[in-house]
Amino acid sequence: MSRLEFDAKGFYLDKKPFTIVSGTIHYFRVVPGYWEDRLKKLRACGFNTVETYTCWNLHERKEGEFDFSGMLDLAKFIRTAQELGLYVILRPGPYICAEFDFGGLPSWLLTDSKMHLRCNDPRFLQKVSNYYRRLFEEVRPYLAENGGNIIAVQVENEYGSYGNDKDYLRAVAKIYEENGVHELFFTSDGPNDLMLGGGSLPEYLATANFGSNGKQHFDKLRQLHPDRPVMCTEFWNGWFDHWYEQHHVRESDDTAATLDEMLSDGGSVNLYMFHGGTNFGFTNGANHDGVYQPTVTSYDYDCPVSECGDLTPKYQAVKEVIEKHFGKAPELAVQNNPKKAYGTIELREQAVMFDQLPEPTVCSHTMTMEELGQDFGFVLYETTLHGPFAESEIKIDGLHDRAHIYLDGVLQGIQERTGKRNDIVSVCLKEGEQATLSILVENLGRVNYGPKLRDEKGILRGVKLNHQYQFGWKMYSLPCDNADKLSFAPIESADSERLNSPVFLKGHFEVSEKADTFVRLDGFTKGCVYINGFHLGRYWNTAGPQKTLYLPAPLLKDGENELVVLELEGYQQPKVLLTDCADLG
Structure with missing residues (x-):
């Protein structure tokens, strides 16, 4: 039995009126060493709930082999939120979009040419069921009915933007229930008749996703469901970037005004995103609307809390709106984490990709x-x-x-x-x-x-x-997940005629005081960066807009650190700069 209930007037948690004021943080886009920091900043801003997707494509990279460790330790993330007094909205998909590779679906699904994705195909649903059986083992202790802090679970994700298979949506919800999940179920879709009609179910709460015109979209929800409360599950307070585009920003005043409009209209809200984080490794997705558009490594999203965890002017603007409606936010000590410019790193060794x-x-x-x-x-x-x-x-x-x-x-x-x-x-x-x-x-x-x-x-x-x-x-x-198995040689002994072929370059630097830093690769063309074996993500200087890669302090070690660059097309000098300033274009 769900502790979160509703009627036409609003939500009730444990029978008491409750407005959901939530912000999105994806555990898989933040290093675990910073989960508490980011969640604490959410709570200190006045939010009472954190929302996150789950990433099937990382939890089950190979079929039947599950990983819930390290950055994928979902239970630890939820537990950390609970310790800070935050409720959780869980959005397990199976499809999540999120500007994440394949919308969070695992790539091995594509090896079955007869399988139809995101519909009532037994082949697809069997794979979904296998995943959920393992996923809900992790989260079941944290469901609200079991004394935990998960108060709502989404069924699929923006399904009305893709299809209208109600049997499929009900099959997903049934799998939840078979795995002991009985919290409040809801759907979320774009705020028009076609999307809401295709993606919602009459037995579950329908919510909408949008970035502006809050009252207008809430009125649409009320028109369709006059006996239910209104909620924006994705209030797009910023936006993401593609390569070859300009960096997206949204003014703080505009964000604050739209948030105020929705709260004044009696709605509940989830800020997408509160803190965006990073598409580490090769996990970024892409859009295709006539043209293929891959997403950059940074998922800063112009959030209230930036990619590196800094409190932005938007943070203060959002906090003032929340305090206007709900009173003083919790007194928690939050601040920007220190940054450090470690200077120029000489890359003295190389391994030519095609030689190994x-x-x-x-x-x-x-x-x-x-x-x-x-x-x-x-x-x-x-x-x-x-x-x-x-x-x-x-x-x-x-x-x-x-x-x-x-x-x-x-x-x-x-x-x-x-x-x-x-x-x-x-x-x-x-x-x-x-x-x-x-x-x-x-x-x-x-x-x-x-x-x-x-x-x-x-x-x-x-x-x-x-x-x-x-x-x-x-x-x-x-796959180039890391560069651990490569044999490096000094650059001066390498064949200089092959420097325009893909090459791994390695250097070392000393750290006596760990702090956030940013990798700047002026003079390089395109490739990716590894720090102590961890894949930070791609750089692409000729495409932009992003010019630096965020390197979180928890990835550094006291003493010697190893930095590897995979350059695909050629570089001017084997040197990179670790600076204290981000440059997202």
Whole structure:
């Protein structure tokens, strides 16, 4: 029996009137060493609830192998919130969007071509059920009915933006119940008839997601459900960035005014996001609305609490609105964490990617990343071309997402699914000549929203010379989760002619006082950064807007620290700067 109930007038927690004033923090976008700091700032701002999605794609990267440790220790995150006096709204999906790779769905689902996602397909629902059985083992002790702080659970996520399969929604809710979850169930959708009609169920509370015109959208909810309270489950107080775009910002006064409007109208609100965090590693998603648009590493979102945990002017503006409606916020000591400029780091060692390849998979045709059992990173496709043939263009049929094309180890061109770059690469071979064609394909992030959700990676259909498909491929899986197994050599002893091929560069620096810092890679082109084996994420200086990567202090060690850069396209000098200033463009 849920402790959170409702009628037309509002919510009731333990039979007492209760307004949900919530903010979103995703545990999987914040290092565990900072969970308490971020949650404490939420409580000190006057919020009574934290909302989070759960990320199926990270909890079950390989089917049947579950991980709830470290950054994925959901139970610890919920417990930390409880200790600070915060209730929890849990949004377990299975689909979460969140600008996260594949909307939080695991990539191995794509290996079943007959499976239909996000509908009442028994194949899909069986996988969902297996995941939920393990997930709810973690959270069951923290359900409100068991004395915990989880007071509401969302069924699916913005389903009306995708489909209208009510049997599917009920099947998801039934799986919850079969796993002992009986809290208040709700749905959330865009605030129009089509989305609310497709994504909601009459037996559960319907809420809406929007960034402005609060009273207008609440009136729409009241029109559809006059016997229920109104709530904005995602009040978009900022926005996310794609590569090749400008950094998004929203004025504090505008955010505060819209929040005030909703609270004055008797609504409950969840700020999306209160603290955005970071798309560490390769976890960023992408949009596709006619054009493929991958999301950047930072998920700062122009939040009240910035990516690095700083209190912004928006924090104070939001706090003043909450205190206006509910009185003084709890007196908790919160402050910005220290930042430090550790200076220039010399990268003195390197490992050329193509010199240390794993054993390949051999097949007549190209295979996708998912068929190779891989979720993130790169795949190197390699075949031998035999002459004679006249000048012929190399065409990649189904490139997802970015390709470096090499002939005999020499870079010939780069092609992108974004449409921003599409170098034409041709080859001509005489009688008896042959050439090695190598294509390094990078997964830039699976589509996380809309009808193009089924987004396989790598080379989907094949490679052609003009109109002729080429067969006989070696494929090397390069997930690049870390650089631990590489053999490095001093840069001065390496082959200088190969510096424009993908290369890992390693350096060390001493830390006597741990503090947040930011990795600036001026003079580098595109790649990713690892600190003490942890994958911080991608940089892409030629695309922007983001120019620095956030490096949280808990990832540093007292004494010597190791920093590795994977540069894909070439650099000016093997030096990076650790600065005390973020630059998101």
